Amino acid sequence: MNTAGHSEATARRGLELTPFRGLRYDPDRVGSLAAVTSPPYDVVVRPDGLHHLQSADPYNIVRLILPQAPTAGARNEQASDTLRRWQSEGVLATDPEPGLYVYEQRDGDGMLQRGIIGALRVSDPSEGVVLPHEDVMPHVVADRADLMRATSANLEPLLLTYRGDGSISSTAELVERVAGQPPLLATTTEDGYSHRLWSITDPADLARVQSDLAQHQALIADGHHRWATYRRLRTEHDSPSPWDYGLVLLVDTARYPLRVRAxxxxxxxxxxxxxxxxxxxxxxxxxxxxxxxxxxxxxxxxxxxxxxxxxxxxxxxxxxxxxxxxxxxxxxxxxxxxxxxxxxxxxxxxxxxxxxxxxxxxxxxxxxxxxxxxxxxxxxxxxxxxxxxxxPVREEVVRDLARQGVTMPRKSTSFGPKPASGLVLRTLGR
Known part of the structure; x- marks a missing residue:
């Protein structure tokens, strides 16, 4: 299975999700998995939330996604040095073989979300494969691009949604079957959400997921700036390369509806x-x-x-x-x-x-x-x-506008629950 990337000329239309070797915390090297996770970088309420997360554990992921230093250059250098150090110390370790990851979130009110984390081919807007629904702020894209260049990593997944037909598809059946097995990790964060992660490495299972998802398009639920960053960085590297792909979580909202908040x-x-x-x-x-x-x-x-x-x-x-x-x-x-x-x-x-x-x-x-x-x-x-x-705006309004190619004003919606940052990272090589 080719995980390095494909040229735009030969890439098929539709969602092209590929396995990758996830970089994950060694639970024996950190205080707890919950203590090293964080909400996505743009959800952390700063400065109070940032300080709280930094003090929760010396290895909290916030030190990578929101590094603190006097200048932008120093911040990015700090994140790069921190990531290398944690890898050399064994705090973060790479999984032995490429896979896709089934990710589950639950809360105390009965909400259940399951999806698949993988490396998604970064498509052009003209292809209509990944639909944005919000404008982005150029300075935020530039900031995220600088951080990704410095670390050569996707530090947290975007949240994308697609609409299955509501039936048990091959992907849905596989997700349900995998979720019945012992997970790679399980933790409950202080907000009351429980998180579990499994890997899919069997070639036949991977092929089923890829074939199914290739028939779908996706809506960006959370992560417009990071998707724009993926697109910018892809153009800076000759294809094929790992930069042709970006880390995402794909959720079938026909089975697991998201909450839409303002x-x-x-x-x-x-x-x-x-x-x-x-x-x-x-x-x-x-x-x-x-x-x-x-x-x-x-x-x-x-x-x-x-x-x-x-x-x-x-x-x-x-x-x-x-x-x-x-x-x-x-x-x-x-x-x-x-x-x-x-x-x-x-x-x-x-x-x-x-x-x-x-x-x-x-x-x-x-x-x-x-x-x-x-x-x-x-x-x-x-x-x-x-x-x-x-x-909040209704999800059907958001999707209808996106299909028309119309973007909403910046920061118009908040889909959730969002994936916790720190459970699985993707490195792109240096």
Whole structure:
């Protein structure tokens, strides 16, 4: 089986997933597997979450995916040196033979997710094999590319989804059978999620999975910047090479539906009073002296009727809805599909950020993107900024836009649960 890569000219259309020799923590060399894992790099709530993970274990994966140093160059050099040292010390060890990996997550509420981790051929957008649904920020792609170049590794998998027909396909049957066997590893992280990992190395099983997946396209659920990074790095290396492929987790959402949540915004240095003052006469504003769950319920009700946002940071919640139609007509591009023009994220970026608040969406000194709702509110209250909370978009809307080739505004959705970082890595050679 060829795992090195294929040229674009000979690659078949469809998902092309290949086995690889996973790099994994030796459980005898770390405090616990749970203590060395992390959420994906862009979900870690910094700086508090970063410091917590760094102190959890000296070998926590966050030291690779979010290295800390005064300059970008020093950070990437530190990550590279750390990865080499952990490999030489045996903290991280390479599996003896190439395989695909069945990955399972469970939580205490009965949620079960299973998927397959492998090295996916990095396709061009024109092929329609991997569908993005969000725009990316160039500086983030550049940052991730620098880190991957320095480490010559895919340090954490993207989350991709595909839609099976809901029946027991050859892949689904294999995943279920493998999940009934003893795992390579099992751990429960502090968020209450249990994680298990198995390897598939039998050539016949690998061929079944590859043949089945070759009939499908995938939607990027989480990891747009890393996919864009894979594409950039692929162009920098002659094909075939390991850079033709990138580490992904593929989940069949016909069998294991994902949860879709919003990604919220934190406006630095913008008091809630100032943010609201700029909206007067342009949106309806309702002050809600209620708890966060009640405020989110009011947001959900209002979002059913049109664009709505929840502002917080001053100890209360403020429902902002019913935008002025003339304002929307002046600020939102008319050439885009109606489904795109009416998205809350579109109105937030095109109308509020660009025209009302005048905040660049890609300036980390002015705006932050946070997945956790309560954390967004707490940081706004602590820092004197404004939390802008959004209601999540339905998965079918996301998929329909992606199939039309229409990308949503940056950081519009959060699909989950996301794979834990640190369970399996992929090295690309130096």
């Amino acid at each position: 990604i919220h915004r934190l406006l630095h240095g913008v008091p809630v009073a100032d943010a609201l003052a700029a909206l007067k006469g342009r949106f309806r504003i309702q002050h809600l002296p209620v708890s966060l769950p009640e405020a989110l319920g009011a947001l959900a009700d209002s979002a059913c009727a049109g664009n709505a946002f929840l502002l917080a940071g001053d100890g209360a919640f403020h429902l902002v809805d019913r935008p002025d139609p003339d304002l929307l007509a002046r600020t939102i591009p008319v050439e885009r599909p109606v489904a795109w023009r009416t998205l809350d994220a579109t109105v937030l970026h095109s109308t509020l950020l660009d025209h009302v608040w005048d905040i660049p969406e890609d300036d980390p000194a002015r705006i932050a993107y946070i997945h956790d709702t309560a954390a967004t509110v707490e940081k706004a209250e602590r820092d004197g900024g404004t939390a802008v909370l959004l209601h």
